[in-house]
Amino acid sequence: MSYDNACKYLAEQYPADFVRWLLGVDTPQIEILKTELTLEPIRADSVTFLQAANKILHIEFQTLAISDPPLNFRMLDYSVRLKRQYRCPVTQVIIFLQETTNEMAFTEEYRDDTTIHQYRVVRLWEQDSAAFLANPALLPLATLTRTDSPQGLLAQVAERVATISNREQRQNIAGCIEILAGLRFEKDLVQQFLREDIMKESVIYQDIVQKEALKLISRQLKRRFGDLDASLLEQVRNLSAEQLEDLGEELLDFSVVTDLVAWLEHQN
Numbered sequence: 001m002s003y004d005n006a007c008k009y010l011a012e013q014y015p016a017d018f019v020r021w022l023l024g025v026d027t028p029q030i031e032i033l034k035t036e037l038t039l040e041p042i043r044a045d046s047v048t049f050l051q052a053a054n055k056i057l058h059i060e061f062q063t064l065a066i067s068d069p070p071l072n073f074r075m076l077d078y079s080v081r082l083k084r085q086y087r088c089p090v091t092q093v094i095i096f097l098q099e100t101t102n103e104m105a106f107t108e109e110y111r112d113d114t115t116i117h118q119y120r121v122v123r124l125w126e127q128d129s130a131a132f133l134a135n136p137a138l139l140p141l142a143t144l145t146r147t148d149s150p151q152g153l154l155a156q157v158a159e160r161v162a163t164i165s166n167r168e169q170r171q172n173i174a175g176c177i178e179i180l181a182g183l184r185f186e187k188d189l190v191q192q193f194l195r196e197d198i199m200k201e202s203v204i205y206q207d208i209v210q211k212e213a214l215k216l217i218s219r220q221l222k223r224r225f226g227d228l229d230a231s232l233l234e235q236v237r238n239l240s241a242e243q244l245e246d247l248g249e250e251l252l253d254f255s256v257v258t259d260l261v262a263w264l265e266h267q268n
Contacts, residue, residue, distance in 0.1 A: 002212070003097060006140065006179040007061035011048040013172070014137030018059065019052050021131070021138060022093050022122075027052040033086070049082070056082055058092040063183065065102035072110035076117040092119035097144055098183045099125040129153060136164055140176035144184055154185060158193035213244035220248065225257050232257075235264045243267055 011018045015030040033049035033056070050057040058078055060071075067074060075092050082090045096105045110117040124144040132142035139160055147153040157177060164170040174194050181190045214237060221228060221236070228236075239247065250263055 002179050003063055003183065004061055005211070006176045007095070007097070008048055009172075010137060010140060010176055011050070011059055015050045015052075017135055017137035018048075019050060019057055021135075022059070022120075023052070023055075023057060023091060025053065047078075051086070051088070054088050056086060056088060056090045058082060058090055060092070060094045062094055062096050063098045065096070065100050065104040067104075071104050072107055072117075072119075075119045076110045076115070079117060079119075093122060094119065095122045095124065097124055097141075097180065099123075129156075133157065133160055136160070136169065136173055139173055140180045143177060143181040150184060151189070154181065154190070154193050157181075161194065210241040210244065213241050213248075214239075217244050217247055217251070220251055221260070224251065224254065225260070228257070228260075232260065232264070235267075239267065 012032050015032060016027070019030060020026055029052065031051040033051055048059045048061075050059070058075075060075070060078075062071065065071065069077075071094060075094070079090050079092060105121065105123055108119060108121050124141060125146060127145045129142050129145040129147055132138040132145055133156055139157060142157050142160075143154060145153070161170060161174050161177065164173060178187075178190050178194060217236065218233075236244075236247070247263065251260075254260055254263075
């Protein structure tokens with residue numbers, strides 16, 4: 001999930017760069033479309049819809065080629081729904097992050113007796129790293145591109161991060177690099193090249209830490225107290241990552257739901 005969140009953050013933070021990379025065009029106006037589609041809504045953190053020049057770019061980031069329903073059928077489904085809702089052409093691209101030999105990573109169409117639907121596939125491990133190293137928006141993906149020296153590529157990425165003058169941008173790009181580089185490198189190696197304090201200050205890093213902490217606490221609360229009142233769940237969702245960590249410790253001493261209620265009241 002964290003890989004998906006990092007990719008989605010990059011595509012939505014730097015939509016013009018992704019449109020330029022995948023469509024080969026520069027456009028001054030790009031709209032980020034909601035990821036919920038009508039008719040039995042689909043939600044997916046790995047999906048980004050960008051509308052530019054009366055065309056929709058549908059980007060799907062994938063670490064796994066196995067899916068139910070299969071990815072090629074999902075692309076057909078998305079395409080039909082997008083065209084029905086927005087009534088404009090749709091270009092679809094699946095970006096595979098992690099190297100695989102699964103045939104779905106080398107498939108660019110859905111086909112049955114009556115239907116042929118085509119889309120594009122980008123396998124990052126086959127891509128030249130130069131274009132990714134030259135663009136801060138694509139820099140986190142550079143760690144997954146073609147190279148004869150993975151460790152040398154990681155060093156190049158770290159050098160490029162150091163040249164980003166804007167501190168907030170540098171923090172967020174570094175946070176995404178740490179997450180995505182984890183698909184190829186050991187965490188300790190990544191942290192040798194990238195300053196840990198810079199990565200941990202990034203918005204995307206903090207967001208993912210908060211989401212992972214929330215998932216863990218939600219499971220613990222459900223196991224301890226069963227289904228909770230919606231208002232209580234909303235209060236828990238609004239806690240920071242640090243507060244969620246504190247709640248995880250305090251939860252060991254809770255015996256009834258009112259203990260949780262009292263604890264939450266003291267957080268305001």
